[in-house]
Amino acid sequence: MLEVSEILNASILIVDDQEANVMLLELMLRNEGYTNITTTQEPRKVARLHADTQFDLILLDLQMPEMDGFEVMEALKEIEVASYLPVLVLTAQPAHKLRALQAGAKDFVSKPFDFVEVQTRIRNMLEVRLLYRKLGDQNLVLEQKVLERTAELRQSEARFQRFTELSSDWYWEQDASGKLTQFSGPVEEMLGIGQNATVEELEAAGWNVQQRMELAEKIANREPFLDFIYSRTLTNGTVQYMQVNCEPIFDSASAFAGYRGIGLDVTYRMKRA
Numbered sequence: 001m002l003e004v005s006e007i008l009n010a011s012i013l014i015v016d017d018q019e020a021n022v023m024l025l026e027l028m029l030r031n032e033g034y035t036n037i038t039t040t041q042e043p044r045k046v047a048r049l050h051a052d053t054q055f056d057l058i059l060l061d062l063q064m065p066e067m068d069g070f071e072v073m074e075a076l077k078e079i080e081v082a083s084y085l086p087v088l089v090l091t092a093q094p095a096h097k098l099r100a101l102q103a104g105a106k107d108f109v110s111k112p113f114d115f116v117e118v119q120t121r122i123r124n125m126l127e128v129r130l131l132y133r134k135l136g137d138q139n140l141v142l143e144q145k146v147l148e149r150t151a152e153l154r155q156s157e158a159r160f161q162r163f164t165e166l167s168s169d170w171y172w173e174q175d176a177s178g179k180l181t182q183f184s185g186p187v188e189e190m191l192g193i194g195q196n197a198t199v200e201e202l203e204a205a206g207w208n209v210q211q212r213m214e215l216a217e218k219i220a221n222r223e224p225f226l227d228f229i230y231s232r233t234l235t236n237g238t239v240q241y242m243q244v245n246c247e248p249i250f251d252s253a254s255a256f257a258g259y260r261g262i263g264l265d266v267t268y269r270m271k272r273a
Helices: 004-008 019-031 043-053 069-077 094-102 115-167 187-191 199-204 209-220 267-272
Strands: 011-015 036-040 057-061 087-091 107-110 170-175 180-184 225-233 239-250 256-265
Touching: 004 115, 011 019, 011 043, 019 036, 019 115, 036 043, 043 057, 043 069, 057 069, 057 115, 069 087, 069 094, 087 094, 087 115, 094 107, 107 115, 170 187, 180 187, 187 256, 199 209, 209 225, 209 239, 239 267
Parallel strands: 011 036, 011 057, 057 087, 087 107
Antiparallel strands: 170 180, 170 256, 225 239, 239 256
């Protein structure tokens, strides 16, 4: 809803080559309490005036020498980026009314003026115009908030990812089909994702087959787990220990969307234990 003061403080431009008409309309508006009124008898100045002020309403005479109201509206279209012409035309020619509306005017009043009609149409147009602007401003504020929130989420995501990298030797994310979407470090080697290695191949690579099979089963079953430790024997005879923490990912509809986890080389810790 609009306050009465918002309507009465709206910016209005009166355009008519006849001084008497300008004075009559201005006096009528001021008597109604409107305070922000500009007038001109030079139609060529209208586009520049509107570019500078962005009037809430333009009362525009159609019959003017040098540049008529239709030409003024064409000039206004070039600067009104929202494609909304806040124009109420003033005309004594009934045939011009439809043409004016087709040219972009939002309403019209007939000459000679009926003051009640003029006041009603002006107020109605201002209410629509101001609500239109208020909605646009609210959309801009909302859009800005969305951009700010998106930036915050991206920063948070970047911090989380960086923290994950610092606190682990590798991390990974999979989609619902099991395909790696993001990872850091030797994930494929340490977890065997996408390799489908046989028992013989695991043994040949020095892995503890039972542990690797158990790990693969947990991931295949989308199980969350913490501090799962498995090992392999390297070619020099030393045993390497890995620890992984994993969890499934679900979307807003609670549908499975993938899997993610982090891994650490805990060989030093295990040998000290």
